[in-house]
Amino acid sequence: MKACPHEARIVKEEGFMVYIGGKGGREIIEGVSMKIKTVQEIIELINGVLSVYNRYADKPQRERLASTMKRIGQTKFINETKKVVEGKS
Numbered sequence: 001m002k003a004c005p006h007e008a009r010i011v012k013e014e015g016f017m018v019y020i021g022g023k024g025g026r027e028i029i030e031g032v033s034m035k036i037k038t039v040q041e042i043i044e045l046i047n048g049v050l051s052v053y054n055r056y057a058d059k060p061q062r063e064r065l066a067s068t069m070k071r072i073g074q075t076k077f078i079n080e081t082k083k084v085v086e087g088k089s
Contacts, residue, residue, distance in 0.1 A: 013035075014037070015035055015036055015037040015038070016035070016036045016037075016042060017033055017034070017035060017036075018033070018034050018035075018036050018042060018045060019031030019032065019033050019034075020032045020033075020034065020045075020049055020065070020069075020078070020081075021065050021066045021069040021074065021077070022066060023064060023066035023067075029066045029070065031066075032069075032074055032078055034078075044085050045081070045085055047084075047085075048081040048082070048084035048085040049065070049081050051081075051084050052077060052080045052081045052084060053065055053068055055080075056068050056071075056072050056077070058071075
C-alpha cells in the first residue's frame, strides 16, 4: 500500500492478507486469514495449498477447497500447508 503523499495516513504494516478456503452462496464459509509479507511467499503458499488440496480432495478439481478443508479440518489443512511451504513434507 502506498502511503498518502500528504502523510495523512501512516502505514503500520506492509504486506498482504490472504484468505484460504472461503466460500459464498447458499453455504457461506469464512476463509482462514494469513498475513503474508512478499509476493514470493504468496506464490509458495498457493503451491502449498494446491499440493495439500490434491492430496486430500475426494475428486480433485471437482470438490471445492472449502469442502475439503471442512472435511479434514481447517487446522490440519493449514498446518500441512505450512509444512509443505517450509519444505518438511
